[in-house]
Amino acid sequence: MKQSKLFTKTRREAPADEVSKNAELLIRAGFIHKEMAGVYSYLPLGLRVIKKIENIIREEMNAIGATEMIMTALQKKEVWEKVGRWSDDMVDVWFKTKLKDGVELGLGFTHDEQLVNLLTEYISSYTDLPLYVYQIQTKFRNELRAKSGIMRGREFVMKDLYSFNRTQEDLDKFYEEVKKAYMNVFTRCGIGHRTYTTFASGGTFSQFSHEFQTVSEAGEDTIYVAEDKGIAINEEVLTDEVLKELGVEKKDLVLKKSVEVGNIFKQSTKYTDPFNLFYTDEEGQKKSIFMGGYGIGVTRLMGTVVEVLSDDKGIIWPESIAPFAVHLLALGDGEILQEASKIYESLQKSGVEVLFDDRAEVSAGEKFADADLLGMPYRAVVSARSIKEGGIELKKRTEEKGEIISLEELLKTLVP
């Protein structure tokens, strides 16, 4: 894509009311636009990142046998009342609205109830199980405060997966598979090395749930990590009994601030029984279905990557989710621009995703600063000097110095 065709521009300043680093950088770089606190539009560059994250998640979900569908934001009161979650006293993040005839509706902040209710029309036999379904969908949460940029949105994109098994043991087994798939997602998105599978509070049906906590000063959570044992514990469950159970000593724990990028939970029969979602086994016996729920905040994940991988010059996208693989800069017009245009076309023909800074009347300094702020993994510069020295100056965003290489070498490095 030619940068001259990109309507977004970089800005020196984020909106005065924006206090989070992720939103500040993303707004300055033109990835997102703030509509109001916790509500952001995704501009062309931002949408490209979202789609790449979604596709990584999709691949990992499909790999464990899950099927994609999509449910609605508008949800019926009756469905939520069944397990007592309609009341604002029970759920403090409801957005509610009304049909013309006055009937109250909720805007989905999760879809456990709605899905279980839906499945009563389809699931009835042991032959229907196991079942794993997920969606990537927009959720609404009426947060009292929304000061963490896209890490805590009032409107945000989430992947939610739900599992349905015949037995607790089958659920336990699938839960472990999801655990691995989730770490794959975070690793592929470039934050695996900072993300811990963390013991968190369970519920009626299991002692623990697990959160995926990415270490970051911007995090709203506090975890304790026993690095040697590879164990992380959310402070909410940190008791002497738990430590004993996990075989961890208090002195080995290090406190860290972190962002919850995902969580997995065994709901067992909490929703299935009340909604009469049962199955009939081989002997004709009616049996309970064991459910699990698994979430990844897609937009939160994007915000977390920005928080933990940026430097004082701007964003540093991992190759897997960068909007473009390379940022090609033409430092000059005439012959230089012509040469850069040829390279742009070669890259495009070879299937390399390239953002081409072809803007006239923008100084080399501004172009360099923009490239650092936008954060593509590679920067390729075409200038009088680079042409004289026989090629293109290629530099990784994470490195200080580049080197002059030929077009052939450039293609070799970048062609996927």
Added chain:
Amino acid sequence: MKQSKLFTKTRREAPADEVSKNAELLIRAGFIHKEMAGVYSYLPLGLRVIKKIENIIREEMNAIGATEMIMTALQKKEVWEKVGRWSDDMVDVWFKTKLKDGVELGLGFTHDEQLVNLLTEYISSYTDLPLYVYQIQTKFRNELRAKSGIMRGREFVMKDLYSFNRTQEDLDKFYEEVKKAYMNVFTRCGIGHRTYTTFASGGTFSQFSHEFQTVSEAGEDTIYVAEDKGIAINEEVLTDEVLKELGVEKKDLVLKKSVEVGNIFKQSTKYTDPFNLFYTDEEGQKKSIFMGGYGIGVTRLMGTVVEVLSDDKGIIWPESIAPFAVHLLALGDGEILQEASKIYESLQKSGVEVLFDDRAEVSAGEKFADADLLGMPYRAVVSARSIKEGGIELKKRTEEKGEIISLEELLKTLVP
């Protein structure tokens, strides 16, 4: 995909309160689930269709130089008040909600105002124009009645494109390009032959807008078509003056019921001026920006295809948007199922999207009926007879009789 892994099942009956043919068929075939009137979840098969339609639209939008982004459902009151569209007296389909602090928000039924407001932060110079942006996004409309299935949703997917030009002439020119791109979309989705570019009421800034009306008994609109001249006119603008202007005589007009699958509109300076979205030209003069708005109802388009292309046995998907290219049926177990499984794997390896009815204990009759209801373009049957005759019985959904062909011939027909 193996049908045994698909949690949806076909049903003989749609919900009693469902009166539209499109929703009735889609519910019975397991493509969608009705949450409430006008609000449908998209089950795995339905989501596959949506995504294919979206991709066709995306290709056509990108081809005319438009860039994709995505805006939010939650919208600020102030933005809508600027042009007087916040009041329920002016807009009768608002869903509204509130932040915790009592601040009122609207759920977007369109995004003209929000986008123009957003662009004031990015557009200021002639070098920023022209600009064409679009999104594929979920919209909310609080319809008093919602009896047309997914053709009139309270929550639905829409593609909305917006254009910004320096002059009315540039707008006029781009408008004609969109007209062609829209017909490409409808043709590629299989309803081009029944879809008319139709004169409809304009507004302050142009005499006409254009609607894309697909002839269907289920339509809520009435158009008059002069087939010979290739002209269609919405009844709302059918006056003697208009007929004279278009060179059409009343006697040549044929009345048809139709569905509005798309509409395009020249808003000119209606929104840009009030939001102070101006540009500075080469001479430093402040000038107005000329805007156009262009919509396609993605889910409505899906519903329309079902309305106009189905028969009494079920849905008939065009190849371009069918969830799977072929429905492979194994009529038997043992050797037959084994043979069918081999064919399934060959098809998958060759990149053919195939739904494999591998279900045990389902009769041949039921499998045939399901294949007709689900409506894949091709049905491939593996049975004792087909094996004996040397292959697979392939039949188009639109044809009565199939023929026995070899696996090689099957691949030749289906490999994309």
